[in-house]
Amino acid sequence: MDCYQCGKCTSICPMRRVSKTSPRRSIYNSSVYGLDSDDIWTCLTCGLCPQGCPQKVDFLSFIQDERQGKEPLDVAHLGVFTEFAELSSKLDGSKPEKSDSKYGYFPGCVDNLGLFLHDVKTDFGEITTSSLKLLDKLGIKPQVMNMKCCGHDVLWQGKKDVFDRLKDHNKKYIKESGIDTLITSCAECYRTFSKDYDLGIKVIHTSELLDKLGLKIDADVTYHDPCRLGRHMGVYDAPRAALAGNGVRVTEMEHSKDNALCCGVSNFMNCNEQTKALRIIRMDEAAATGAKTLITTCPKCLAHFNCLKNEKEPVKNYELDVVDLNVFLSRQLEEK
Amino acid sequence: MSEWEPNILAFACNWCSYAGADLAGVSRFQYPATVKILRVMCSSRVEPSFILKALKDGADGVLVAGCHIGDCHYIDGNKNAEVRINNTKKALEKLGLDKRLRLEWISASEGLRFSEVIKDFTEEIRKLGENPVKEVKGNE
Numbered sequence: 004m005d006c007y008q009c010g011k012c013t014s015i016c017p018m019r020r021v022s023k024t025s026p027r028r029s030i031y032n033s034s035v036y037g038l039d040s041d042d043i044w045t046c047l048t049c050g051l052c053p054q055g056c057p058q059k060v061d062f063l064s065f066i067q068d069e070r071q072g073k074e075p076l077d078v079a080h081l082g083v084f085t086e087f088a089e090l091s092s093k094l095d096g097s098k099p100e101k102s103d104s105k106y107g108y109f110p111g112c113v114d115n116l117g118l119f120l121h122d123v124k125t126d127f128g129e130i131t132t133s134s135l136k137l138l139d140k141l142g143i144k145p146q147v148m149n150m151k152c153c154g155h156d157v158l159w160q161g162k163k164d165v166f167d168r169l170k171d172h173n174k175k176y177i178k179e180s181g182i183d184t185l186i187t188s189c190a191e192c193y194r195t196f197s198k199d200y201d202l203g204i205k206v207i208h209t210s211e212l213l214d215k216l217g218l219k220i221d222a223d224v225t226y227h228d229p230c231r232l233g234r235h236m237g238v239y240d241a242p243r244a245a246l247a248g249n250g251v252r253v254t255e256m257e258h259s260k261d262n263a264l265c266c267g268v269s270n271f272m273n274c275n276e277q278t279k280a281l282r283i284i285r286m287d288e289a290a291a292t293g294a295k296t297l298i299t300t301c302p303k304c305l306a307h308f309n310c311l312k313n314e315k316e317p318v319k320n321y322e323l324d325v326v327d328l329n330v331f332l333s334r335q336l337e338e339k
Numbered sequence: 340m341s342e343w344e345p346n347i348l349a350f351a352c353n354w355c356s357y358a359g360a361d362l363a364g365v366s367r368f369q370y371p372a373t374v375k376i377l378r379v380m381c382s383s384r385v386e387p388s389f390i391l392k393a394l395k396d397g398a399d400g401v402l403v404a405g406c407h408i409g410d411c412h413y414i415d416g417n418k419n420a421e422v423r424i425n426n427t428k429k430a431l432e433k434l435g436l437d438k439r440l441r442l443e444w445i446s447a448s449e450g451l452r453f454s455e456v457i458k459d460f461t462e463e464i465r466k467l468g469e470n471p472v473k474e475v476k477g478n479e
Contacts, residue, residue: 080388081386081388081389082388083386083387083388083391085388086387086388086391086392086395087391087430089391089395090391090394090395090434090436090472091434093395093472093473093475094434094435094436094471094472094473095471114430114433115430118426118427118429118430119387119426119427119430121422121426164475168475
């Protein structure tokens with residue numbers, strides 16, 4: 004590894020604002036001593052540190068490799084999503100229905116989010132129905148892909164064997180369905196299908212299609228870049244264009260685009276006081292823009308912000324509505 | 340190899356269902372030896388992840404038993420359990436495993452009911468057959 008221990012990564016790490024975690028130390032400990040430090044688990048894999056790295060160390064791959072086969076330090080919700088993915092990876096799974104459509108739409112695990120996170124008070128299923136409505140409006144009639152979980156969470160939790168089983172099934176499913184474009188409304192699925200699957204077909208996120216809807220919406224919003232869509236995949240402009248193209252005024256937060264702060268939790272790990280502090284920092288930034296709505300494109304970011312907002316005894320009362328991009332646009336579609 | 344017998348994991352709440360199972364024992368009510376009882380303090384202690392893990396590791400059925408609604412030792416624990424188990428059931432429906440999960444209310448005086456529930460559930464699982472999860476090689 005080309006790391007020369009300058010520590011620039013640690014200085015910009017969002018987790019470092021709230022805890023003693025250090026990306027530099029995690030590389031040092033593993034490559035010099037071969038030690039497993041907690042730092043590899045407290046990392047949010049948000050992808051901010053490689054941007055400042057003078058040696059262009061691929062920190063995300065380092066973390067992904069380093070975690071394989073090890074027991075995670077802390078998995079949120081008692082690992083219910085991990086268990087679900089593992090259970091489904093051991094079952095046969097369904098076969099695609101016959102369809103001529105060249106487009107496939109994968110809703111991801113939003114239904115499960117709704118079932119297991121009922122106290123977040125968010126209708127996650129609406130993301131799926133909204134996306135399908137919007138696609139319909141654009142003249143795209145996709146097959147709904149009834150695949151297994153994309154495996155994003157298990158991959159980042161160090162369970163490569165489970166991920167491989169899910170991947171094998173999904174690849175076969177996609178091949179049999181005969182689609183040439185896979186559309187997803189989830190930033191994590193988008194990253195996983197594009198970078199970890201080598202599918203050989205086009206993978207797009209719904210936000211990349213929505214700028215041509217032609218709606219006229221009078222609203223002030225701010226946009227939160229999910230790490231998976233932004234820094235991992237480099238999609239910064241499409242969601243903004245989707246908002247601006249439909250007449251929405253977007254006010255940027257203090258940290259935005261490639262500098263955006265993390266919602267605090269990725270791959271259902273590290274839900275604790277420190278990451279909650281990060282979430283508060285991010286929500287404060289959003290509130291400071293004066294916008295009434297915080298738009299995001301990742302169901303997990305949506306869950307975590309809404310969890311903070313709808314707590315039984317909230318830390319602060321936020322006036323902001325946190326809404327998924329697809330849901331936001333589709334609601335306006337109905338009002339017209 | 341001997342014939343396949345259902346393998347059921349039962350979570351029984353400390354205050355009602357576990358005592359119910361006890362009563363079934365002291366009253367000598369017969370029920371099949373297909374069930375392994377795990378005592379928990381309340382039916383709402385049972386996390387969805389416990390159920391998923393049990394099924395993942397090869398249990399053919401999972402029974403969650405608690406006090407009747409209104410009788411919960413912790414006032415409304417069983418109401419929370421009901422919401423949770425129903426949600427887990429919905430999630431399992433997608434995998435076709437929802438019939439392998441059951442929620443029952445068994446009070447401390449219902450020893451007979453406990454044995455009936457176990458008999459009934461065992462028969463149902465027998466009809467459904469073995470848990471379809473595949474054995475995988477590895478460190479799991």
